[in-house]
Amino acid sequence: MEEYWSKTVASVKAQVSPEVYNLWIKPLRPGNSLSDGRMEVLCHNDFAADYVRSHYGSLLESAIAVERGIHQPLTFRADPDAGNRIEEPEADPPVAKQAPPPPPPAVESLPVAVPPSASASGLMERYTFESFVVGACNQFAHAAASRVSDGPPLAYNPLYIHGGTGLGKTHLMHAVGHKVLKDRPHTKVRYVSSEKFMTLFIDYTRMGRVNDFKNQFRSVDMLLVDDIHFFAGKKGTQEEFFHTFNALYGDGKQIILTSDSLPLDMLLDDRLRSRFAQGLVVDLQLPDLETRVAILKKKAYVEGIDLQDDVAFFLADAIHTNVRELEGALIRVFALSSMERAPITMALVKESLRNILKNPERRAIPIEEIQRTVATFYKISPMDLRSNKRSREFSHPRQIAMYLCKKLTNHSYPDIGEQFGGRDHTTVLYAVGRINEKQSEDSALAKQLQSLSEMLSH
Ligand code: ADP
Ligand code: MG
Numbered sequence: 001m002e003e004y005w006s007k008t009v010a011s012v013k014a015q016v017s018p019e020v021y022n023l024w025i026k027p028l029r030p031g032n033s034l035s036d037g038r039m040e041v042l043c044h045n046d047f048a049a050d051y052v053r054s055h056y057g058s059l060l061e062s063a064i065a066v067e068r069g070i071h072q073p074l075t076f077r078a079d080p081d082a083g084n085r086i087e088e089p090e091a092d093p094p095v096a097k098q099a100p101p102p103p104p105p106a107v108e109s110l111p112v113a114v115p116p117s118a119s120a121s122g123l124m125e126r127y128t129f130e131s132f133v134v135g136a137c138n139q140f141a142h143a144a145a146s147r148v149s150d151g152p153p154l155a156y157n158p159l160y161i162h163g164g165t166g167l168g169k170t171h172l173m174h175a176v177g178h179k180v181l182k183d184r185p186h187t188k189v190r191y192v193s194s195e196k197f198m199t200l201f202i203d204y205t206r207m208g209r210v211n212d213f214k215n216q217f218r219s220v221d222m223l224l225v226d227d228i229h230f231f232a233g234k235k236g237t238q239e240e241f242f243h244t245f246n247a248l249y250g251d252g253k254q255i256i257l258t259s260d261s262l263p264l265d266m267l268l269d270d271r272l273r274s275r276f277a278q279g280l281v282v283d284l285q286l287p288d289l290e291t292r293v294a295i296l297k298k299k300a301y302v303e304g305i306d307l308q309d310d311v312a313f314f315l316a317d318a319i320h321t322n323v324r325e326l327e328g329a330l331i332r333v334f335a336l337s338s339m340e341r342a343p344i345t346m347a348l349v350k351e352s353l354r355n356i357l358k359n360p361e362r363r364a365i366p367i368e369e370i371q372r373t374v375a376t377f378y379k380i381s382p383m384d385l386r387s388n389k390r391s392r393e394f395s396h397p398r399q400i401a402m403y404l405c406k407k408l409t410n411h412s413y414p415d416i417g418e419q420f421g422g423r424d425h426t427t428v429l430y431a432v433g434r435i436n437e438k439q440s441e442d443s444a445l446a447k448q449l450q451s452l453s454e455m456l457s458h
Pocket of ligand 2: 226
C-alpha cells in the first residue's frame with residue numbers, strides 16, 4: 001500500500017501547484033484500511049483533514065483509480081501523532097517516540113467496480129467550464145472547447161490548445177471531458193498526461209502486453225493528451241502515439257491535445273506535426289487585470305471565503321506571471337489566515353506575499369534585536385526568552401517575541417523556532433495564533449505590540 005500511495009501522491013503532485021502540494025498533499029500519510037472498504041488518510045490536524053477532504057479528496061481518489069484501476073474510497077482524519085502538537089507547544093521535550101501501533105490484521109479491501117465516470121477517466125473534479133473564467137485572453141480557446149464538448153459531428157479534430165505554463169490548458173481540456181460525461185455519460189473519455197502515456201507504454205511493453213496498451217487507448221471515444229511537448233525527442237513513444245492518433249482519428253473519435261508551443265515549432269516527427277496542425281489550433285494568453293481579479297473572486301467564492309475587492313485587486317496586480325501562481329498566492333493567503341486565525345486584510349496579504357513582493361526599503365531586523373527589545377520591555381533577560389522556563393512571566397513575552405519575529409522579519413517558522421532555544425515550528429505558529437487572538441480582545445496588549453513594533457522598525 002505504501003508503494004501505491006507514493007505513486008498516487010506523485011501523480012497528484014503533477015496536477016496541483018507546488019504550494020498546494022507542499023501544504024496539503026505532501027504531509028498526508030496512508031492509514032489503515034477500514035472494514036467498510038475505506039482507506040484512512042492521516043492529516044496534520046482536523047483543519048487539514050477537513051480541507052483536504054473537501055478540496056482534494058476526489059482528486060486523490062481519481063489518482064488511485066488511475067493507478068490501481070479500482071475505486072478506493074478514502075476517509076480523512078487527524079493523525080493522533082501529529083495533530084496536537086500545535087495545541088501543546090510547551091509540552092515536555094519529546095521522549096523517545098512511541099513505536100507506532102502494529103498494523104491491523106490485513107482486511108480484504110473491498111474494491112468497488114467503477115462505472116465510467118470522471119474519476120475513471122482521470123479528470124480533475126474542479127476543472128470544469130463553470131469554474132473557468134472567460135476573458136479576452138482565452139475567449140477563442142474557450143469557445144472552441146465548448147463547441148468540441150457538444151460532440152459529433154466533430155467540428156475540430158484534433159483541438160490543439162497551446163500556451164504558456166499555468167494559463168489553463170489542462171483546466172480547459174478537463175472541462176470538455178466533464179461536459180461530455182455530463183451530457184452523454186456513456187462516452188468513454190480518457191485523460192492522460194504525455195508522461196503517463198510514455199510510462200504506461202514502457203511498462204506494458206516490458207510486461208509483453210503491448211496489445212493491452214493499444215486497446216486501452218484505441219477503445220475510447222475521446223482522448224485528452226496533455227503537454228505533448230513532452231514527446232519531443234522520444235522516438236518510440238512518438239511512433240506509438242502516432243498510431244494511436246491515427247486509429248482514433250480514423251474512427252472519428254475526438255482528440256484534444258495541449259502543448260506549450262505551436263505544432264510546427266515542436267521537435268516532433270513531421271508526420272505528427274502535420275497531423276496536429278490539421279485540426280484547430282487555439283492559444284491561451286495571460287489574463288488581463290480584470291480577468292485576474294475575476295479569477296481570484298471566483299476561487300474565493302468556491303472556497304466559501306470572502307475576498308474584499310481591494311485585496312483581490314492588490315493580488316491580481318502583484319502577480320502577473322500566470323494563473324497558477326496567482327492561485328498559489330491566494331492559497332498562501334488562505335493558509336496564513338487560517339493558521340494565524342486572522343482575517344484576510346491587506347496587511348495579512350502583504351505579509352503572506354512578503355517573499356514575492358520584496359520591499360527593498362524594509363530594514364532587516366535581526367531576531368536577537370527583537371529578543372533584546374522584548375526582554376527589556378518586559379524586564380527579563382533575552383536568555384529567558386530562549387530558555388525552557390514555562391511560567392507566564394517568561395512564556396508571555398516569549399510568545400510576543402515570536403510573534404514580532406514573524407511579523408517584522410522574513411524568517412520562516414522553523415527558523416524562528418530554532419532561535420528560541422531550538423523549538424519546533426508549531427510552537428511559533430501557536431504563539432502567533434495566540435497573540436493574534438489575544439490582541440483583538442485586549443487593547444492594552446495591542447498597544448504594547450504597537451509600541452514594540454515602532455521601536456523595532458525605526
Ligand atoms: P496549464 O495546464 O496551462 O499549465 P492549468 O490548466 O493547470 O494550466 O491551470 C493552472 C491553474 O490555474 C489551475 O488551477 C486552473 O484552475 C487555474 N486557471 C487557469 N486559467 C483559469 C481561468 N481562466 N479561470 C479559472 N481558473 C483558471
Ligand atoms: Mg497543464
